[in-house]
Amino acid sequence: MISYLLKKIGYALLTLYGVVTVVFLLFYLLPGDPAQMMMGQNESEQQLRSLRSKYGFDQSLGTQYLYFINDLSPLSFHSTQVEYFTYDNGKYTGVSLFSVEEVELQIKWPYLRESFQKSGKKVSAVIGETLPNTMLLAVCAICVALCIGLILGVIAALNKNNWIDNSIQLVSTMGMSVPSFFSAIIFAYLFGYLWHEYTGLRMSGSLYELDDYGEQVVVQWRNLILPAIVLGIRPLAVISQLMRNSLLEVMGQQYIVTAYAKGLTQYQVIMRHAFKNALNPVITAVSGWFASMLAGAVFVEYIFNWNGLGKEIVEALNTLDLPVITGAVLVIATLFIVINILVDLMYVALDPRVKLD
Incomplete structure (x- = not known):
């Protein structure tokens, strides 16, 4: 188990390094001056030089x-002595391990730098405010x-053809x-506008909103219903078909025939033997869909005005806020890798036939 985890962590680090390199090349080789993007139309040459130096x-x-890798x-x-990409009084927020002459080695959280468009607000703060909403939406979906x-998969398998x-x-x-x-537009129009009188749902809205007096933040759980259903439609379709096919395959195994021969009912056979063993392909699909939902929620969040990471990415793309885009891509890639490792470990718990190499 330990050797397997170390191997997976090693592969994960190599994958993350590749993602980091690709992201750097994609965004930092774009034409244009990042300093001008940050200053907008009110820059002076002296301000631009100061910002480029900072x-x-x-x-x-x-x-x-190298500074980009060092930050992450x-x-x-x-x-x-020389400060580049630093913060909090010119130093990283971390613990100093040791120093040699003018170089100090520190252990810290990865630094995602500062937003170009949010008055120097840290990208980690932007992601910290929006990622929980996206995670909640993805979990509900x-x-x-x-x-x-x-x-639906079990019903389809029991009523084959x-x-x-x-x-x-x-x-x-x-x-x-x-x-x-497209589903988001249809659902927002039908259930949030056309049938609003019966559903009580709205076309757009986030989890936290100000009350009618603008004095207190209230939680609007109803705003979660439509985006969660829309985001869950495609994985629902995949899961139902995978469950049907997997259950049909399992039901043809010899141990299922033996279970019927012992006098077990169809319900007992499915719940005690077939259902659990048919879940492996479903878990694979769920893990992939859950990780991809963090990226695929972009347009759904934007259409429903859900204040999540996806909506933040769209706004960052519109304003060319490169650090926010970069940070969001790296966070999503990290979560995708972590989820895949956890799913590999879950296989063993669900199916004893699966061995860790």
Whole structure:
């Protein structure tokens, strides 16, 4: 187990390094001056020079890349004389391990730098304010997909090749083929506008909103319903079809025949033996969809005005706020890798036949 975890962590670090490099090349080789993006139309030449010096934009590309890696690394080398990409009184917020002459080694949280458009606000603060809302939306969406998808998959498998099975597969295929942003528009119009009088739902809104007097922040759980359903439609369709096919395969195994021969009912066979062993492909799909939801929620959040990381990414793209885009991509990639490692460990708990190499 330990050797497997170390191997997976090593692969994860290499993957993250590749993501970091690609992100740097994509965003820092774009035409344009980052300092001008930060200052807007009110810059002077002296202000631009000062800003370029502060953030190291006047350095060579290789030097900027090294500073970029140094910022993101939990172990960072920090010059006590020349300050680039620093904060909190010119130093990283971390614990000093040791220093040699003018270089100090510190352990710290990865530094994602500062937003270009939010008056020097740290990207970590921007992500910290929006990521929990996106995580909540993704969890609720995957719960909707699991609850409905597993039930539909079992029903389809028990009614193989009849009209019930064909109807569920038709609906599942339609659910997978319709883009999330299109579903979001349809659901927002129908349930949030046209039928608002009956549903009590709104076309847009975030989790936390000011009350009618603008004095107190209140939690609006109803604003979570429509985006969670829309975001869960596509994984629901995948889960129902995977569960159907997997359950049909498991039901043909010899131990299922033996269970029937012992006098167990169909319900007992499915719940005690078949259901658990049919979950492996579903877990794979759920893990992939949950991680991709953090990125795929972009347009859904924007359409429903849900104050999450996806909506923040769209706004950052519109304003060319490169640090926010970079930080969001790196956070999503890290979560994707962590979730995949956890899913690999869950396989062993669900299926004893799976061994860790």
